[in-house]
Amino acid sequence: MTRDEIRQLAAFQADETKGACALSFYFQPDPPQDRSHRREAIVAKDMVKQALKSAAAQNKNGSLHADLDRVLDLATNLRGGARGRAVFACSAQNFWKEYELPSHLVATSIYLQPRFQLKPLAALLGAQPALCVAMVDRQRARFFDLRLDDLRERGAIVHMLSRSASSYGYNGYEGGHAERRVAEEALQHFKAVSERLRTDFEKGIWERLIVGCQDANWSEFESNLHPYVKQRLIGRFSADVASVSNEEIRDRAAAVLNRWITERASTKASEAVDLAKANGRGVTGLRRVLQALEAGEVQSIFLGENYSARAVECPHCGHLNAHLVPTCVACGHATRELTDVCDAIIPIAIRRDIELFYLKDHEGLDRAGNIAALLRFRSDQTTGQIAAAS
Numbered sequence: 001m002t003r004d005e006i007r008q009l010a011a012f013q014a015d016e017t018k019g020a021c022a023l024s025f026y027f028q029p030d031p032p033q034d035r036s037h038r039r040e041a042i043v044a045k046d047m048v049k050q051a052l053k054s055a056a057a058q059n060k061n062g063s064l065h066a067d068l069d070r071v072l073d074l075a076t077n078l079r080g081g082a083r084g085r086a087v088f089a090c091s092a093q094n095f096w097k098e099y100e101l102p103s104h105l106v107a108t109s110i111y112l113q114p115r116f117q118l119k120p121l122a123a124l125l126g127a128q129p130a131l132c133v134a135m136v137d138r139q140r141a142r143f144f145d146l147r148l149d150d151l152r153e154r155g156a157i158v159h160m161l162s163r164s165a166s167s168y169g170y171n172g173y174e175g176g177h178a179e180r181r182v183a184e185e186a187l188q189h190f191k192a193v194s195e196r197l198r199t200d201f202e203k204g205i206w207e208r209l210i211v212g213c214q215d216a217n218w219s220e221f222e223s224n225l226h227p228y229v230k231q232r233l234i235g236r237f238s239a240d241v242a243s244v245s246n247e248e249i250r251d252r253a254a255a256v257l258n259r260w261i262t263e264r265a266s267t268k269a270s271e272a273v274d275l276a277k278a279n280g281r282g283v284t285g286l287r288r289v290l291q292a293l294e295a296g297e298v299q300s301i302f303l304g305e306n307y308s309a310r311a312v313e314c315p316h317c318g319h320l321n322a323h324l325v326p327t328c329v330a331c332g333h334a335t336r337e338l339t340d341v342c343d344a345i346i347p348i349a350i351r352r353d354i355e356l357f358y359l360k361d362h363e364g365l366d367r368a369g370n371i372a373a374l375l376r377f378r379s380d381q382t383t384g385q386i387a388a389a390s
């Protein structure tokens, strides 16, 4: 799933005047060891049947019924496995998209709303860097790209070492000489790997780096990394390059990445809260965040994991208001109530490339009302010249 595809979903709006409805269906497969039970597939089927019933009860447009039937078909044939599924449908507007997703991102759920439900995709936004995983030992290096949970090998370097002294039965001076030669070869190999990482980074092939190697090799390899490659390193895990499986590489790297994203989100959220207190490039609370969003000031949004709030939206001009006013303060049209303002915020964030972070148990954010934003600039504080430039 590409960023453009997510953007296309974020831009979609069902034409409610014609009774159209945007259906979002997420399916989380059972863990592989439970495959025989097909529990999640049954849950998914029940959920779709339930939605069919309530759609019939509300006498909604027949096109929704057709979408639900098709999703039910799909749910009936779902198998367990490593990957989740997402379907976005609105046959009234000829829209049907199916995607595979990392299973940890999604919980089995179905939504019938004017817009697609994109919260589960929020994790795919800016927080996910183009990641290189380098698996390195003294004679081999394998380079992988990790995008979401898709691991692809991009290349490898192999410098087979001379046979070590002990395998010749050398000892004393001869043995020491052979060991030094092997150590020198390993050093040249590390330098070549480091150089390859540097040139790939300069070509824009990756933005962040994770290294997998044996503990014994790490300090020597690290000391040969180019300084600005090192700056891009987000973590390391211990692995034997000769025997590690691709699945293990993917899972270990994903764990390192998730830890890094969580830490980064937490640091940035604290920064937003602190800057808000200092009247700087941060705001907290729904009202201020919505204002900043409309002023185009927002760089990153931070939400408590279960944040939800009511608000009104103007169907005519798109103005969002934290106060539940019946008419739009910007254009005077009748507003529509949103049970969760996030349903409007998330698509805006996606369309404008605003980073979106969900945080668990963040004290500062919690005290700030569970919603905050980091700003690119503050229009009330910038000069006319800077405002015009941005």
Ligand SMILES: [Zn+2]
Residues within 6 Å of the ligand: 314, 315, 316, 317, 318, 319, 328, 329, 330, 331, 332, 333
């Ligand atoms: Zn309006």
